[in-house]
Amino acid sequence: MDVSVARRLAASVLKVGESRVWIDPERLEEVSAAITREDVRRLIKDGVIKALPPSTPSRGRLRIRKSKKRGKGPGSKKGPRIDEKAVWIARVRSQRRYLKALKAKGLIDRKSFWRVYKLVKGGTFRSLSHLKLYLSEHKLVKVKESA
Template sequence: MDVSVARRLASEVLGVGESRIWVDPTRLDDVAAAISREDVRRLIKEGIIKALPPSTPSRGRHRLRRLKKKRGRGPGSRKGPRVDEKRVWIARVRAQRRFLKALKSKGLIDSKNFWRVYKLIKGGVFRSVAHLKLYLSEHKLIKVNQSG
């Protein structure tokens, strides 16, 4: 039985969406025969066609969040300062570049190696200036006691 026309008319009469229209599965023949709004109104009055209640959003996520808050998880549970990763990165890279430029100005590193290491700094290879010094000494690009 095709009840799509009756379903559409019922949704307009009841003022709800088509998905909220319930049709009694035992009386599909009567519903399929309904072609006018008056027929649909009669079926609604008899209880053959009804409007379902609106579906509410799931509370599953809310319950989970409430449980976690109960256990002390949440934005207020963090201790210590908030660190801005970008600012830390900028400070670290600037310090390393400053150190590398000082080496170049003292003549302890040649131009070719300077740019190779400069690109490594940009790539985030070194954790700190000390790490950079270690790399330079291990690769014999400078001498440890001259690096200052």
């Protein structure tokens, strides 16, 4: 039972593609006998031939594209942008200032001062309070935190 002619005519009458033409599998003999546009129009009216709804494009390819590591640059970030270099400079300067004040008051000797100064430069201490904790734990400051 070749229904290709009827399918082509139905697609033309319904103004859809051939892939969207649905033919009732129970009445294939009737459809294969239709050779004119009038026959096809009658079958459409009877509900033997119908136009299927348009298929939506698959989102599978989109999901794959979205799953890849994209859109993570600085242009798509929200919220405040912190300048890490400025934070680093502020932290190191405050720690060095504190060390120099200790040295000026004579609370820390030269050797210890330079050892801790180099630790500050290496980024060992998270904050000024962390530096103070280190100095007190290692007993490098002579008098208890008077600076």
